[in-house]
Amino acid sequence: MNSRPHPNRVSEEFEEMEMDFPVINMEKLNGEDRGAAMEQINDACENWGFFELVNHGISHELMDEVEKLTKEHYRQCMEQKFKDMVASRGLDSVDTEINDTDWESTFFLRHLPVSNMSEIPDLDEDYRRVMKEFAVELEKLAEQLLDLLCENLGLEKGYLKKAFYGSKGPNFGTKVSNYPPCPKPELIKGLRAHTDAGGLILLFQDHKVSGLQLLKDGKWVDVPPMHHSIVINLGDQLEVITNGKYKSVMHRVKAQPDGNRMSLASFYNPGDDAVIYPAAALVEGEEESSKLYPKFVFNDYMKLYMGLKFQAKEPRFEAMKATESTNLKMGPIATV
DSSP: OOOOOOOOOOOHHHHHHHTTSOEEEGGGGGSTTHHHHHHHHHHHHHHTSEEEEESOSSOHHHHHHHHHHHHHHIIIIIHHHHHHHHHHHTGGGOOSOOOSOOSOEEEEEEEESSOOGGGSTTOOHHHHHHHHHHHHHHHHHHHHHHHHHHHHHTOOTTHHHHHHHTTTOOEEEEEEEEEOOOSOTTTSEEEEEEOOSSSEEEEEEOSSSOOEEEEETTEEEEOOOOTTOEEEEEOHHHHHHTTTSSOOOOEEEEOOSSSOEEEEEEEEEOOTTOEEOOOGGGSOSSOGGGOOSOOEEHHHHHHHHHHHTTSOSHHHHHHHHHHTTSOOOOOOOOOO
């Protein structure tokens, strides 16, 4: 379970467009190339909001098993339900653009603070076991990455984990998605453009069927599907804590006419009652005007986000600033 064969290269059709997409070889963090690798991570966080990890320590055998069982579960338990939904709404024969529906089949697994794995119907025991094992590995990777971000930001080790902790620890869960072939990909999005509300997102995506894009410099850029990689993107909470040094980025999934795209997006988010605000070390000087982002309780942000997910993030931040004038009793960051 520990062998890590060399990751596949990006497929030919993507090479020209994505040759500069940040791909981080985590093995380089353990040697003389550490400085360059850390700078690459920092540049990706500042300028992309996304990067792709290879040699991340999660075994390829485990990832292959997750992929196999996820695709089997879709075929056995989800595919017909999706086809029935498409037929009932006439989505396979639309002739105008659809802006209120995503062409995806999904369910959500919660890992922390309390797992819901036993409550999800139609999951066989092998799938539950493998997903629990995968979640443990992803949690370790998320916390390792948060400490790497702390190092790059000049924050004390563990700061971001503590900032996310709240009273019961972080929220951590996986959105399991399949994007089936779409007969009208020019009219229906696989997933409409949005930024992610939470903290750090770890994506295990299909390496054969593409579709994920991010918005960079006003243009949509493909995120290359690479075998056994983990794609990382930053959520709104990291933008707030870093006072805008790192940014969450709009992204979307394009529906495809051929192939079923698998996507497992795991969200390492603050606890519901975690208080989120810019880190003092990243606010220049002591003037309040240098603090660009509000202070709020994470769950309050999530309540707002649920109705505004597919809109720009800036009005959400402005709305949360209004809550700062209320008499919320916000204590210090909870420690583990």
